[in-house]
Structures are given as C-alpha cells and as structure tokens.
Amino acid sequence: MRAVIQQVVHPLHQARIIQRSVRAYWWYRMQRLFRDVPKHAAQIQRGYRCRAARKRVVFQRRTNAAERIQRQARHKLAKIGMWKMVTLRHYSAILIQRRLRQRWLQHSARYYWKMLKKRLGEVMRVLAEKLLVDGRIAECSRVFSMAEFYREALMSGKRDLLRLKVLRTYRVYSERVRKAFLLISTEGVNDPSKAFKLTYATFSKVLKDAKIMPLLPTAASAGIIFQKCNSVDFEQTPSSSAKKRGMKAPEPEEEDRTLELDEFVEALLRLAAECYPDEGDAADRLRAIIEDNFLPYLPRLELRTADEEPDEEEAALVDALISGHAPKLKKLFKHYAGEGAGPGEDADSVSCDEFLQMAKECRLASLGLSYTKCLDTFIDSNEEEVNEFIKGDLTEELADAMQMDYDEFLVAMRSLVIRLPVPARAKKTRVYTDFFTSMFRECPHYHLNLSEIE
Secondary structure: OHHHHHHHHHHHHHHHHHHHHHHHHHHHHHHHHHHHHHHHHHHHHHHHHHHHHHHHHHHHHHHHHHHHHHHHHHHHHHHHHHHHHHHHHHHHHHHHHHHHHHHHHHHHHHHHHHHHHHOHHHHHHHHHHHHHHHOOOHHHHHHHOOHHHHOOOOOHHHHHHHHHHHHHHHHHHHHHHHHHHHHHHOOOOOOHHHOOOEEHHHHHHHHHHOOOHHHOOOOOHHHHHHHHHHOOOHHHOOOHHHHHOOOOOOOOOOOOOEEOHHHHHHHHHHHHHHHOOOOOOHHHHHHHHHHHHHHHHHHHHHHHHOOOOOOHHHHHHHHHHHHHOHHHHHHHHHHHHHHOOOOOOOOOOEEHHHHHHHHHHOOHHHHOOOHHHHHHHHHHOOHHHHHHHHHOOOOOOHHHHOEEOHHHHHHHHHHHHHOOOOOOOOOHHHHHHHHHHHHHHHOOOHHHOOOOOO
16 A cells, blocks of 8 residues: 555655746745846846946047047147248349349339439540440540530430440450451552551542442542541530620641541541441431441451562572671661760660661662562561551551561561562572562662672
8 A cells, every 4th residue: 555655655756846846946046037137137237337348449439539639720820821821021122122123123223224314415525435445446545525416315324325336346356447448548658657547548539449438428428528537526626605795716637548446436536427427317327337347358368468478499599698798787786776866875676767768878779679569568567566556555656666686677577678670581599689689789888888888
C-alpha cells in the first residue's frame, strides 16, 4: 500500500516540487528583474546622458571651430581691409602731392611767363649774346644788330625771338659756311691785301656757280646786295626825329669793295630774302639757301685744293733741290720775315701777306703758280690755324693768325714745286731746276745776292 501510495504521492510531490521550483524561479526572476530595472534604467540614463553630453561636446567643438573660422576670416578681412586702407592712403598722398606739385608748377609757370613777357626782349638779347660767344659764331654780330631782317615780326619780343632763331639756324651750318668762304675768298686773288676777302667778280661767279643768280628778281640785284653789304650799315643811321633830338650819324666807314666773313653772312640773309620770299621767316630762308645752293656747291670748291701725291722719285728730286738751295731759301725767308718785324724783333715767321708779296715780287705767276695756288699752299702749311677758323675758335683775323716758320716755309716751297705745271714733253728735272733759278733771278732785292750764293 505504502508502495502504492508512494507511487501515487511521489509524482504529486515531484509535481509540487517542480511547481515550487518554477514559482521560485519566476520569483527570483521577478525579484532580479525588479532589482535590475533601476540599474538598467540608470545605465540607460547614464548612456543617454553620455550620448547627450557627447553631442553637446561635438556641437560645442563644431561651434568653436565655426567661431575660429569666423575669427580667422574676420582677421583676414581685417588685414585685407587694413592693407587696402593703407594702400589707399599711400596712393591718395601720392596723388595729392602730385596734384599740389602740378598746381605749384602751373602757378610758377604762369608767374614766370608773365615776368618773362615783360622782359622778353632783354632775355632774348642775353641768350643771343651768350650764343654768339659760346656758340662760336662771332661773325653774326653784324646781322644780329640789323633790324631790317626782322621787321616781319611785328612785336618787339617776337623780333628778338626771330634774331635768336636766325643765330641758332646759322650755328648749325657755321663750320661749312666758314669753309666755303675760305675756299671762295682764296680763288682768283691777284692782290695780297684782298686775300680772304670776296671781290664783286668772285661774288658774282659764286652766285652763278651755286645757281643763285637765276633765282634773283633782277640782274642788278647781286650788285645791289654786294653794295649794301660792303657799305655803312643803314640801320645805324638815325631817323629824322632822332636827328631833331641831337643824334648824329656815325662817321662813314671806308669801303674796300670786298666782303669779309661777317659781310658774307649778311649777304646770305639778303640773298635768301630775294630768292626765297615765300619760304617763311628769315631763319627758314637762310636754311633754304644754304641747303639748296651752298652745300651742293661746296664739294666743287673742295676739288680745287685736292692735289695728287707725287711719286717717290719725284719727291726725292724735289727734296734734293730744296736741300741744295737751302742757304738761298734761308736768306729769302729771313728777308721777307723781317719785313713785318719791328725794330729789335726776331724775324722767325712769314705772314700770309709777306708770302704773297714774295710770290708777287719773284714773279711766280709767270712760272705757272697763280696767287690762288700760292694761297692754297700757305693754307695747307697752317692747318692748325685753319681748323680753328673753321670751328670758330680763332679770335683774330685769319690772315694775321697764320704764320709760317722756316720748316713750314720749306714744306710750302716743296708744295709749290710739285704744283708746277709740267709741259707734255718737258722733263721734270729741268722744270724744277728752272723754277729755283728763275725765282732767285727775278727777286728784286739784289742785296741778297741770291744768284751768287752757292
């Protein structure tokens, strides 16, 4: 029975045990659940709070980064703005200073121009005098003082300005004009006193060769111009009102019927006014006549002085003859060099007049040596003085400045012998020997005894 009861009760007991175990388990689970819920809630809350905090941190970081970027941008913009402001100030200061300087220069220019207009004539005269000296065109003093060339300018200030313009125009061509005058004034000379001067015959020949004569209005214009340039300056003659105030006319100068360099420049201006009346002012007309007529004529004048160089045999022959006649030439040189020397002065140089006088008295023209060739020879031996004359540095008369010492005299005699015309069938030895023999024989100063000196 017990066994049966045990068999029946035991399963029930086991079922109860299982039920109690299940209830205990569920109770444990419920207790644990109720115990862990706050814990889990706290964990969830903590996780939420951490997540929110992290979000806040990230947001703050992003905010800080944005603020930093904004600050950098504002700082960069501030720097750019500051640079722009500084640059603007700098350029504004430059522009203001430039404008103020322009205003000052304009005001100064207006002020000085007003002062210059009041004293324009005096300023132009000072500039012209400075140009006459520093520009080495002293030969323009004559035309500068003559008012008739500048009457086309109505106002006195413009007249002085035209005077200055004429001087500046002549200065450009001054060396070539002096060279042309030197070559012209030594052509066809038959009198020592007329060397380096233009006679009317030479003046007319130059006008024809330079093709100026056809441009003149009448055939008598050349003679009238030559007479005006050679006579007293009419502009210096006082007017009738000036005569009433007591002014007297200057004493008339002696007319030598020749043109010197300053008178030749005056003739150029007068010829330019006649040949080119529609060219412009006086300076433009002077430029026209020099460029169109005289400069093309200059190479033809230079051909006259171009001589062929002798060969070695001819040069040796001439040197031997000069060496053989050295005592006679020395005595001849001493005589003509002493003519221009005063009492007690050494005769160590021969002037141009003395050299031409020797050529005249020794009758070199009969041997084929004209005055022109003698003058060219004398000029060639005074190259330094001639260059100073052409450049305008010579302060005295060219004829007085050129002097020839004994060595240059021998060189000149050598050049004269080489320039002798030799007939077709004649021997140069005979011609050159006869030259020295004839020159010593024709010398009128018999006290020199040139024919007897050996």
